[in-house]
Amino acid sequence: MRIAVVGAGYVGLVTGACFASSGRDVVFVDVDEGRLEKIRRGESPIYEPGLSEMLRRNLDAGRVSATSDATRAYREADAIFLCVGTPTGADGDAELGAVFACADQIAEALRERDAGAAPPLVVVKSTVPVGTTHAIGRRLSERSGGAAFRLANNPEFLREGSAIGDFLRPDRVIVGVEDEDAGALLRDLYEPFTRHGGAGVMALDIRSSEMVKYASNAMLATKISFINEIAGLCEAYGADVEAVRRGMCADERIGPHFLFPGLGYGGSCFPKDVRACLEMGRRAGVATELLAGVDAVNRRQRARFAERVAARFEREGGLAGRRLAVWGVSFKPNTDDIREAPAVDIIRALAERGAGVTYFDPEAEANARGALGDVADAAPDPYLAAVGADALLLCTEWDEFTSPDFDRLRRAMARPIIFDGRNVMSREHALAAGFELYSVGRPDAARASVEVRTRAVAPPVARQGIGAGAELGRRPKKNG
Numbered sequence: 001m002r003i004a005v006v007g008a009g010y011v012g013l014v015t016g017a018c019f020a021s022s023g024r025d026v027v028f029v030d031v032d033e034g035r036l037e038k039i040r041r042g043e044s045p046i047y048e049p050g051l052s053e054m055l056r057r058n059l060d061a062g063r064v065s066a067t068s069d070a071t072r073a074y075r076e077a078d079a080i081f082l083c084v085g086t087p088t089g090a091d092g093d094a095e096l097g098a099v100f101a102c103a104d105q106i107a108e109a110l111r112e113r114d115a116g117a118a119p120p121l122v123v124v125k126s127t128v129p130v131g132t133t134h135a136i137g138r139r140l141s142e143r144s145g146g147a148a149f150r151l152a153n154n155p156e157f158l159r160e161g162s163a164i165g166d167f168l169r170p171d172r173v174i175v176g177v178e179d180e181d182a183g184a185l186l187r188d189l190y191e192p193f194t195r196h197g198g199a200g201v202m203a204l205d206i207r208s209s210e211m212v213k214y215a216s217n218a219m220l221a222t223k224i225s226f227i228n229e230i231a232g233l234c235e236a237y238g239a240d241v242e243a244v245r246r247g248m249c250a251d252e253r254i255g256p257h258f259l260f261p262g263l264g265y266g267g268s269c270f271p272k273d274v275r276a277c278l279e280m281g282r283r284a285g286v287a288t289e290l291l292a293g294v295d296a297v298n299r300r301q302r303a304r305f306a307e308r309v310a311a312r313f314e315r316e317g318g319l320a321g322r323r324l325a326v327w328g329v330s331f332k333p334n335t336d337d338i339r340e341a342p343a344v345d346i347i348r349a350l351a352e353r354g355a356g357v358t359y360f361d362p363e364a365e366a367n368a369r370g371a372l373g374d375v376a377d378a379a380p381d382p383y384l385a386a387v388g389a390d391a392l393l394l395c396t397e398w399d400e401f402t403s404p405d406f407d408r409l410r411r412a413m414a415r416p417i418i419f420d421g422r423n424v425m426s427r428e429h430a431l432a433a434g435f436e437l438y439s440v441g442r443p444d445a446a447r448a449s450v451e452v453r454t455r456a457v458a459p460p461v462a463r464q465g466i467g468a469g470a471e472l473g474r475r476p477k478k479n480g
């Protein structure tokens with residue numbers, strides 16, 4: 001079976017490489033010639049663990065190629081997977097220009113196919129608003145002069161950073177199909193990955209399949225905003241959200257997954273998919289207040305973090321002229337993707353207040369330079385980023401940031417102040433090394449939180465001044 005994968009991005013590259021690994025012939029199609037050239041050299045155009053090796057292996061085996069000749073690739077393919085981007089458009093809805101541009105090219109190729117060839121399967125893998133796959137089907141029919149094809153929706157659930165493992169061992173594969181042959185073809189294609197367990201291939205109607213993707217991402221985004229809202233309450237009332245989280249997650253009905261407080265969600269999926277749900281609701285006159293709240297909490301979370309940093313320096317003359325180090329720019333660890341990354345907004349907000357920012361990211365530096373330009377400087381090493389800094393902000397929980405050499409860090413920095421936006425650093429070690437440590441949803445200021453607990457009416461800790469954490473930094477706990 002020959003598969004054309006359109007859109008050599010995070011989803012397309014992983015999809016194509018994994019299908020090739022299971023013995024299929026895969027041709028990548030993209031409008032970005034630079035990406036195609038890298039694939040031909042056996043290099044991944046994006047950073048994703050294991051992807052370059054997988055591409056090279058399959059290239060050497062002759063199962064992978066890359067072309068900008070879309071019409072030819074579609075003419076010869078048995079299955080075409082649409083994996084192009086569907087970013088947020090001007091009105092908050094998904095921007096479907098790339099998807100429909102591809103559909104038009106596929107229609108052109110359908111007209112030119114051999115009359116005797118089996119109709120190809122056109123699979124919409126991009127995340128698209130409900131009804132889009134059918135609209136693509138109608139467009140293919142109209143513009144190909146009624147040529148035969150099969151149509152399916154097949155949303156992708158991989159996570160950047162662990163995308164290959166997710167694709168090879170999926171919890172489930174959702175396919176939206178309306179004819180048995182399309183379902184059988186997709187079952188066959190995914191069989192190497194579903195035979196190991198999980199729920200296997202679940203065949204739904206096309207509209208429900210499209211909706212599963214939005215509902216899943218909206219649910220995950222809701223969990224993140226929920227715990228961040230609880231973290232805000234914990235901060236104000238002196239509770240520790242990490243302890244709260246453990247306590248609530250022990251309830252089987254709640255469970256331990258995806259309830260980590262931090263700087264909120266980012267990336268190319270959750271923010272845009274929540275917004276697309278809001279837009280679907282608006283168009284249909286269906287209220288989506290919960291998801292509007294999820295979006296609002298998420299936007300506020302990163303702004304609040306920048307405000308906390310600014311508040312810490314307020315009584316010392318503000319942020320102007322301060323040096324800040326930022327560890328991590330990618331929206332999550334193990335990816336170079338900075339789309340809608342909290343760190344980018346936080347860096348911009350702090351630079352606007354006059355701070356000089358130096359950042360380090362293990363993989364996202366090139367993308368960060370593109371997005372941040374002159375707003376901030378990049379450093380080649382986390383400790384170099386910290387040299388002379390008045391504070392360090394941990395924005396992405398890359399493993400290497402979780403247990404730094406605190407003594408070395410303290411020597412490098414001008415002031416021993418850390419804002420841990422992901423709650424991954426050891427409080428005990430940071431405090432023992434003499435740092436003031438601020439995290440999310442935790443009582444940074446021991447004295448202030450004790451005061452809160454003993455008062456009849458508790459004023460929020462934040463209004464008492466975050467700076468009380470300095471006391472804690474100088475008097476680490478005995479067992480720390």
Ligand SMILES: NC(=O)c1ccc[n+]([C@@H]2O[C@H](COP(=O)([O-])OP(=O)(O)OC[C@H]3O[C@@H](n4cnc5c(N)ncnc54)[C@H](O)[C@@H]3O)[C@@H](O)[C@H]2O)c1
Nearest residue numbers: 007008009010011030031032083084085086098126127156
């Ligand atoms: N990134 C993720 O983690 C993830 C996970 C699940 C689903 N999705 C969904 O998958 C889709 C793709 O996301 P992505 O992150 O891989 O996008 P991406 O931006 O990384 O890649 C898209 C690719 O499509 C190419 N492209 C654009 N227009 C084209 C055209 N007309 N013809 C050929 N190629 C074209 C671009 O050059 C780019 O290489 C989106 O709908 C997204 O919501 C993404």
